[in-house]
Every structure is written in C-alpha cells, then in structure tokens.
Amino acid sequence: MFSKRESANLLLSMIEKISLIFGYISGGFAFLMMFIIGYDVVMRHVFNNPTIWADEVSCYLLVGITFLGAAYTLNKDGHVRIETLVDRLGPKTRRRLELVTDVLSIIFLVIFTRQAYWLVKDSYSSIKISATLLRTPLYLPQLLLAVGLTWLSLELLAHILRRTINSQVRSSVHRVITEETEQEKRSNE
Amino acid sequence: MSLCVTVTLMVLVLLILLFSGVRVGFALGMVGLLGLVFLLPGVRSPERMMGNLAWSAINKFPLTPVPLFILMGELLVLARMNETLYGTLSLWLGNVRGGLCHATTVSCAIFAAMSGSSLATCATLGTIAGPEMLKRGYSKSITYGTISAGGTLGILIPPSITMIIYGNLAGVSIGHCFIAGVIPGILCTITFIILVDIWARMRPNSIPATEPIKMSLKKKLFSSVRMIPPMLVIFFVLGGIYLGVTTPTEAGAIGALCAFFLCLLQRNLSWTTLWQVLLSTVRTTSFIMVILAGASIVSFVTQYLRVPELLTQSVINLEVSPYIVMTLFYVLYLILGMLVDPVSMMVMTVPTILPTVIMLGFDPIWFAVVVTLACEIGLITPPVGLNLYILRGVSEASLGEIALGAAPFVITLILNLAILTVFPVLSLWLPNMM
Numbered sequence: 001m002f003s004k005r006e007s008a009n010l011l012l013s014m015i016e017k018i019s020l021i022f023g024y025i026s027g028g029f030a031f032l033m034m035f036i037i038g039y040d041v042v043m044r045h046v047f048n049n050p051t052i053w054a055d056e057v058s059c060y061l062l063v064g065i066t067f068l069g070a071a072y073t074l075n076k077d078g079h080v081r082i083e084t085l086v087d088r089l090g091p092k093t094r095r096r097l098e099l100v101t102d103v104l105s106i107i108f109l110v111i112f113t114r115q116a117y118w119l120v121k122d123s124y125s126s127i128k129i130s131a132t133l134l135r136t137p138l139y140l141p142q143l144l145l146a147v148g149l150t151w152l153s154l155e156l157l158a159h160i161l162r163r164t165i166n167s168q169v170r171s172s173v174h175r176v177i178t179e180e181t182e183q184e185k186r187s188n189e
Numbered sequence: 190m191s192l193c194v195t196v197t198l199m200v201l202v203l204l205i206l207l208f209s210g211v212r213v214g215f216a217l218g219m220v221g222l223l224g225l226v227f228l229l230p231g232v233r234s235p236e237r238m239m240g241n242l243a244w245s246a247i248n249k250f251p252l253t254p255v256p257l258f259i260l261m262g263e264l265l266v267l268a269r270m271n272e273t274l275y276g277t278l279s280l281w282l283g284n285v286r287g288g289l290c291h292a293t294t295v296s297c298a299i300f301a302a303m304s305g306s307s308l309a310t311c312a313t314l315g316t317i318a319g320p321e322m323l324k325r326g327y328s329k330s331i332t333y334g335t336i337s338a339g340g341t342l343g344i345l346i347p348p349s350i351t352m353i354i355y356g357n358l359a360g361v362s363i364g365h366c367f368i369a370g371v372i373p374g375i376l377c378t379i380t381f382i383i384l385v386d387i388w389a390r391m392r393p394n395s396i397p398a399t400e401p402i403k404m405s406l407k408k409k410l411f412s413s414v415r416m417i418p419p420m421l422v423i424f425f426v427l428g429g430i431y432l433g434v435t436t437p438t439e440a441g442a443i444g445a446l447c448a449f450f451l452c453l454l455q456r457n458l459s460w461t462t463l464w465q466v467l468l469s470t471v472r473t474t475s476f477i478m479v480i481l482a483g484a485s486i487v488s489f490v491t492q493y494l495r496v497p498e499l500l501t502q503s504v505i506n507l508e509v510s511p512y513i514v515m516t517l518f519y520v521l522y523l524i525l526g527m528l529v530d531p532v533s534m535m536v537m538t539v540p541t542i543l544p545t546v547i548m549l550g551f552d553p554i555w556f557a558v559v560v561t562l563a564c565e566i567g568l569i570t571p572p573v574g575l576n577l578y579i580l581r582g583v584s585e586a587s588l589g590e591i592a593l594g595a596a597p598f599v600i601t602l603i604l605n606l607a608i609l610t611v612f613p614v615l616s617l618w619l620p621n622m623m
Contacts, residue, residue: 027467030256030474034449037257037442041435058253058438065256066247066478069471078472079212079479080530084572086210101211108219112239119240145244 008165015151015158016075022151023072029061036061052133060141067148071155095167102160109153116146196496199224199487203537213533214479221486228490239486246485247478250438251357255305256474257441258348262304263466264448265422267457271313273415274299279321280409284401287389289325290335291382293318297339298378301346302423303444305353306473307568311340311576315583328395329586331388334594337576338381341565341602344531346374347427348444350477351531351564353437355557357481358539363437364430365620366557371427372615373558377565377605384601422447433623477532484536497544504545511549515610518542519563523603526567530575534564551613558616559609566602569595 040054073079086094122128123139130136199220206216218239225235265271274296282288282295293314300310314336322332344351347367356363389396426444429435435443452458491497504514525534539560546556568576571592580591609615 023468023471024464026471026475027464030260030467030470033253034257034260034442034445037253037438038446041439041443044439045434055250055253055438059248059250062249062253062256062474062478063244063247065471065474066482067475069475070479072468073472073475073479074212076472079214079476080533081210081212082207082528082573083210084528085208097209101206101209104206104219105211105215108215108222111222111236112218112243115237115240116243117240118237119244141248142240142244145240145247 005165008161012158012162012165015154019071019075019151019155022068022148023075026065026069026072029064029068033058033061033065056130056132056134056136060136060144063141064144064148067145067152070148071151074152074155074159095163098163099160102156106153106156106160109149109156113146113149113153116142116149120146192494192496192499195228195494196491199490203487207529212479213529214476214481214483217480217483217487217533217536221483221488221490224487224490229493238489242485242489243482246482249357251363252353252478252481254348254353254363254437254441255350255477256470257438257445258305258350258353259473260466260470261348261426261441261445261448262306262309263469264445264452265300265303265419266309266313267462267466268448268452268455269457270303270419271296271300271310272317274419275314275318277412277416279318280404280412283404286398287331287385287396289318289322289327290331290385290396293322293335294339294342294378294381294385297336298342298346298374299419299423301342301344301374302427303348303419303448304343305348305350307340307343307565308575308579310343311337311579312583314339315580319580319584326397328392329590330594331385331395332594333580333584333586333591334596334598335381335385337569337574337580337591337595338598338602340576340579341568342374342377344568345370345377345558345561345565347371347430348437348441349561351535351561352557354477354481354532354535355539355560358535359543359553359557361553361557364433365554365623367427367437368431368623369554369558369616369620370561371619373562373605373609376608376615377562377602380601380605381598384597388597418451422451431619431623480532480536488536488540491541497541500541501545501548505548511551512610514545514549515551518546519559519606522560522563523566523570526563527570528573529567530573531561531564531567534567535560552617554620555609555613555616559606562602562606562609566599566606570599 036054036058040051044050120139120142123142128138130138203220229235275292278292278296279289282292297310319332347370352366353363356366426440429440547553568574577588577591581588
C-alpha cells in the first residue's frame, strides 16, 4: 500500500517523466528540421526541383519544439527570469514570493491553454486549411500548441506541489531532529 | 483614463512581475492578457485572440533559423571547435605581449562567425583559456574581462540569434542584418585588441613578460591545418547568405549539417552526446520562443492603442536633433541591459521604438547593428549580465572581479556604439552591396 505522500510523489514524477519525453520529441523535431531543410536545399540547388512541403513543415516543427519543449525547459529551469532582487530576500520570504508568482503564472497558463484549445476547435469545426500547396488542416499543428501548453501548466503545478510537499517533509524532519537533540540533552543531564 | 497613464500602468505591472521573479515570457503574456481584457473596448471575449496571436507569432518561416543556428553552435562546441581555434591562435600569438588575450578575442570572433549565441563561447573559453592565462601570470581581471567581452561578439558577428529576432520584429531581411554585423564585429575585435595592448602598457604587472616559448614554423603551420574545417563552415554559411544563394534558414541547416558531419568524422558523437546537444537546443529555442509568444500579445495591445505612432508624434513635437533622441534610446538600452537578457530587451523595445527611429531618418538595418551592440553591453554589465554569470559558474572568480575586468570593455563598446552612430556607412556598406 502506498501512503498518500508516496502516491502523490509518484504522480508528480510521472508528470515530470512525460515532460522529459516531450523534451526528447522536441529534440527529435530539431534534428528532423535540419535534415528536412538540408534535403530541400539539395533538391532546390542541385536538382532544381524544390519541395513544396519543407518550409511549411519546418514552421510546424518550430511550433512543436517551442511548446512541446516548454514543459521540459521549465523542469530544467530554462525559462529566463530576473533573480537579482529575489536573491536578496530571506529564504522564507523568497519561498512565499515564489509561490505567489507561480500561482499567478499557472492562472495565466490555464487561461492561455483554454484559448489554445479554443483555437484548435475553431480551426477544426470551420475546416481551416493552410493557404499553401500542402493544404494542411490547421488544427493538426495547432494541437502541438495546445498539448504543449497543457503540459507546461501541469509541469508548473507539479513544480509547486513538489516544493510544498518537500518543505512539509523538511519541516517535519527538522522537528524530529530537534526533538532528538533535546532528548539527548536531557539524557546527558 | 488617458493613454499615458494606461501605458505607464502597463510598464509598471510588467516591471513588478519581472522583478518578483516571474519568468519573462509569462510576465509579458500576463500583461498582454490584462491589456486584452481591459483595454480593448467593444470586443467580445477579447482573450480569445491569445491563441491565434501566439500561434501566428511562432508559426513564421523567418524564425526557423533560430533552432538550426543554435543546433549548429552546440554541435561545433561538441566538435571542440573552440579548443582548436584557441590552441592554434595561442601558438601564433603566444609570445606577443598580451598574446593569450588576443588569441582569446580572435578565437571568440571566429567562433562567433559560426555560432549565434555568446554563452557557449564564453563557457568553453572560460574553461579552456581561463586556467591557462592565469597559469601564465595574467591577472584575474584581464583574463575574465577578455573572455566575457569576447563572448559578446557572438551576437554581433553573424549568424546571430538576436539579429534573427530583430529581423522578425522589424520586418526586414535577416540576411541583410547578418551581413551588416560583419564590419562592426571586426571593428569591435580590433578595438578589444587595442584595449588589451593599452592595458598591458599601463598596468605592466597585469600581464607579466614570460619566457618566449620556441616553436618551429613547421609545427605552427601543421597545427593551423586544423583551422580549415571551421573556415569552410564559415565560408558555406556566410558566403551563401552574402551571395544571396541561400536563405538564412537554408544556411542554418547547411551549417548544422556540416557541424554534424564534422562531429561524426572526429568521432565526438555518441547517442548520449547527440541527445544532450538536441535537448540543450530545445531548452534555448523554447525559452526564446515562449518570450516571443508572450510578447506578441503585448505588442498587439500596444499596436491597438497606437503607442508607436504616438511616440513618433511626440518625438516630432519635441523638435530636437535626432542624435539626442538616439542618445536617450541608448541610455534606455544601457539601463535595460543591466536588468534583462538580449532577447527580452529586443521584444520589449523594438516594435515600439523602431517607427520613431525610422522617422528620424535612420536605416532599420543600421538599427539592427546598434541594438545588438547595446545588447552586447547588457551581457557584461551587472547586476544581470549573462556572460558574467556563466564565467562565475566555470571559474573561481567572484562576480565582482569579473565585472571589474569587463568594465574597460564596456567603455570600449560604448565608444564603438558612438562610432557606428556617427558613421552608419560602416554597418550599411556591405548589405548595400548585396
């Protein structure tokens, strides 16, 4: 039987694992993009027969790298922020401020994600297609945006929860240690 | 509510969010969302635009070079290109006064011609050149000053990620922006070398005279053979863009493929290192693009409120010399540079400021160079100078020591900024020949 905390931790590490998988997929996208454009260059300049899809697909790959990779980037603390002032605060105030900013961020991200799904739904129901020879149904690449943002929100939620759980663990460990030392003191006396 | 108050309020909210440590992309998005909801009267459910704005901000062909050039730089670091360059140049220049500093500066400049960012250059040279210079008796300040300043060349000398972002924001040709950075980049390199020479004369004990190391010409030439592959990469990437044969995207893909095969040939590549490179590319691309997506929402609101036009109008009404206005902009950029990273600086300012700059009679391609130079200064000014942080990470020096060493280079860069402002032809000559 798992305790409550263990199962929560399991869930959180599962979210993080999936973020990592998305990160790997985005890495694969970057690799693919290099070869797609390389192939297009050869077709264009050597065989004088450029592809009709390379440019468009690489745009979609860029969207994929950006948003599917966003959760992984958050996990590695890769999204830039200004830490000059925050670094000067005491650890306790700093933790509180981080909680406030993270909660604000998650509210924003949830709204953002909802709008992304709305965009996908709109493109799907009004059958929007790209104005190119490829005629891609736009909801497909737009799904990358929506899924990526969903996972970014979940990753941030996991980030907040993990820190709260850990700080609870730390404070309970702290209590145990202080109690033990007090007991030792008493026994020494 | 008058527009002035509205804009001040938006800037204020943005600053509060940024300084309380909200990630830059999210902070921009939040301000954008607030703007959409409160400042667009008569639009039903205005937040619906967010999805479309973010989508069309990233789904743009001119942005596709970003991951490709990042990947190329990462692969070249994996191929130990920095070490090769520094090793060869330090053989040739090692016996000159301050020679290792010059070797560092020049290898930074050459590496900058293959990579779009400054951070990788800074980190690798910090670990390779730093210890050796300290061992040869160079003072800490001159060592780390040179490395941090040399690293900034990465975003001025093409290819350059910040220039790609600028080109997208300003709607000008990225190829022209790239080529415009060549001569200013060389100018910066030369002024850095002159600065080190003057420094060595004024403070002789910061660079001790060491026993010259004898090295046969044959050995020097033999080691120079290793310079051929990087030179070929530069030729393919920049030559293609300059001659108009390849677009920046194609040049990025060719460069990345060259770097990939170079890694394969030198056997630097394993599955582990390949994934490390790819994941690091994802991290950099994602953070830049998320900032762009957030900024696109704010830009929409400011465009809707006609802030750029009103700024232009009020500058016209001031009736002062264009150079005074530009100086004010430079001061703004110097202050911003102390606080935020180059990409955020670009997305926050360029869409608003550029119409005014063009109205004052300056060329948008020239402005690309100047803004990038201002970003370079921002990279080495505390409290937030990314290169300073990176060097602190790879060395034992404190942030203060590194910043002190970088200070003379900041002054040199400001001088360069003045030179480029007075002589725009330095930036515009090459792109006009394209």
